[in-house]
Amino acid sequence: MSLAPRRLVYVLNGPNLNLLGKRQPHIYGSETLADVEASCRTLAGELGLEIRFHQSNREYEIVDWIHEARETAGGIVINPAAFTHTSVAILDALNTFEAPVIEVHISNVHKREAFRHHSYVSLRADGVIAGLGTQGYGLALRRVAQLIADQGSAVAGSS
Ligand code: DQA
Numbered sequence: 001m002s003l004a005p006r007r008l009v010y011v012l013n014g015p016n017l018n019l020l021g022k023r024q025p026h027i028y029g030s031e032t033l034a035d036v037e038a039s040c041r042t043l044a045g046e047l048g049l050e051i052r053f054h055q056s057n058r059e060y061e062i063v064d065w066i067h068e069a070r071e072t073a074g075g076i077v078i079n080p081a082a083f084t085h086t087s088v089a090i091l092d093a094l095n096t097f098e099a100p101v102i103e104v105h106i107s108n109v110h111k112r113e114a115f116r117h118h119s120y121v122s123l124r125a126d127g128v129i130a131g132l133g134t135q136g137y138g139l140a141l142r143r144v145a146q147l148i149a150d151q152g153s154a155v156a157g158s159s
Helices: 033-047 059-072 081-085 088-094 135-158
Strands: 008-013 050-055 075-079 101-105 127-130
Touching (some): 008 033, 033 050, 075 088, 075 135, 101 135
Parallel strands (some): 008 050
């Protein structure tokens, strides 16, 4: 098996994010999820990454995409939305994934209701971005690209 780091990154989005742009724009802004996907694709191209961008309102679909990523991906950027605060299943799935995981929240969850202050996903995430709006996705992709590059240099250095 090749030791070259994988350049495919999964960008996963949880429930209600399909309504981004229409849903509580004072909190989540006016960009749609399609806008976020388009800017992630442009940036991924610049960073030499390939992305699979998905959204679901169903917990099991997110778990299944994480299982898929286990076999193929070099990183995961995930906005688990409300599942952040409830899902042991998503945490368990992420714990089976061995490459970098960055958790993104568009809003600053720490400034909001107390139930949003706890994240199951943060128990696994290598980094968390909250409150930077949809810009957080791009920053998360940049971080994953950096971690993949660091891993590549470590592999090259050890051979
Ligand atoms: C969110 C924050 C969550 O608390 C909320 O349930 C969401 C979106 C965010 O991106 O700010 O749906 O993850």
